[in-house]
Amino acid sequence: MADKEDKVHAGTMAALLKEKPKRGRPRRAVARQNVYVALSREQKEIMKRLAAQLPQGLVRADIPDLAITTLAVRMEALRRAVADRSREIPEGITDLDSLYLLWDLPLPLPGEARWTSLRVSPQEAIELGRVQGTLHVIFGTTRSETFSLALALLQQLLEDYPPKEEKMTLNEMRQKITGIYL
Numbered sequence: 001m002a003d004k005e006d007k008v009h010a011g012t013m014a015a016l017l018k019e020k021p022k023r024g025r026p027r028r029a030v031a032r033q034n035v036y037v038a039l040s041r042e043q044k045e046i047m048k049r050l051a052a053q054l055p056q057g058l059v060r061a062d063i064p065d066l067a068i069t070t071l072a073v074r075m076e077a078l079r080r081a082v083a084d085r086s087r088e089i090p091e092g093i094t095d096l097d098s099l100y101l102l103w104d105l106p107l108p109l110p111g112e113a114r115w116t117s118l119r120v121s122p123q124e125a126i127e128l129g130r131v132q133g134t135l136h137v138i139f140g141t142t143r144s145e146t147f148s149l150a151l152a153l154l155q156q157l158l159e160d161y162p163p164k165e166e167k168m169t170l171n172e173m174r175q176k177i178t179g180i181y182l
Helices: 003-008 010-019 041-053 060-082 096-103 122-139 143-158 169-180
Strands: 033-040 113-120
Touching: 010 169, 033 041, 033 060, 033 122, 033 143, 041 060, 041 113, 041 143, 060 122, 060 143, 096 113, 096 143, 113 122, 122 143
Parallel strands: none
Antiparallel strands: 033 113
């Protein structure tokens, strides 16, 4: 009797469904979090174009992570450049537009933006919050404006340093971004 209780009986249907692939979004090693931002139609098109430029192994869903990584690394480089003056950004940067000009980015065009959710890794959600908090205190920027800056920086990165590798993981691309700017 004890032998019967120790065995776990799986139903026939459960056994059949065990091998069946799951529906919906593919699973990732680290669960992603939703971040809500307002993006224009042009920015969504930019994300599609950037996804086509990425090496094999990286997909459109990785664009927000890479954009946030690029922004965080560029902000860290800026912070290091003025570290001896106990500042976060140089003295001449007075608004978000001047930050765009500092990094030779085209100024964002005003357009109708719609709210959308982005799926980002937990570390990138933290980085976005950290950078957005800094920019909000200094310039009063929103999370959407911060992500737009991140997207413009990623676009510039992929134009200036197109990936030469045919296959690359997300972590390898993050390391490459860090190696370029820091």
